[in-house]
Amino acid sequence: GAVVSQHPSRVICKSGTSVKIECRSLDFQATTMFWYRQFPKQSLMLMATSNEGSKATYEQGVEKDKFLINHASLTLSTLTVTSAHPEDSSFYICSASIPGLSARTEAFFGQGTRLTVV
């Protein structure tokens, strides 16, 4: 199947700093990528839909100024957590689908990024 690579897998940052997480589709072009947040022992919560060449669509309650999403190319979307606070500590996962008919039947996930804000 298609591969989605997420980097870094773990990151520790100081409170008040910003951290960038990358999501790359390695062997296909993804016009749409999704960013999820997952708290321990909980489900994946969709944060935003990243659209190549246009602004991201954020879910209700997600601060767009805090979680900046950039989808500058067909293979890369980035999530930047700005002015991070300890409550931003979480597991962040991205996913992408191959455009076309298979977009609804397949979703490929990155390995996830564990963010710890100290």
Added chain:
Amino acid sequence: AQTVTQSQPEMSVQEAETVTLSCTYDTSESDYYLFWYKQPPSRQMILVIRQEAYKQQNATENRFSVNFQKAAKSFSLKISDSQLGDAAMYFCAYRSASGSNYKLTFGKGTLLTVNP
């Protein structure tokens, strides 16, 4: 909006036995896709099985099969001959088949323990 409900936070099964995980969903759409994803301790999301709503036949993938009841909006996962490697968090998910909305809606998950 669509919702997905998994009423079993935790389940356990003996190795080699069969276990069924429950999932119900709510939607006003007639065409959609349903999925079961597995998330092992590594936290990598792995697709277990997929069902297209327009298909009456239940999907099967080796030891994994579903019982899809469209009228009841039920989508349970049966794992036969359970193996230690099946231990994971299992998420039921819904995706619309219409428009340009490809996002997945997940249930809260069921943590499956496999006892040797």
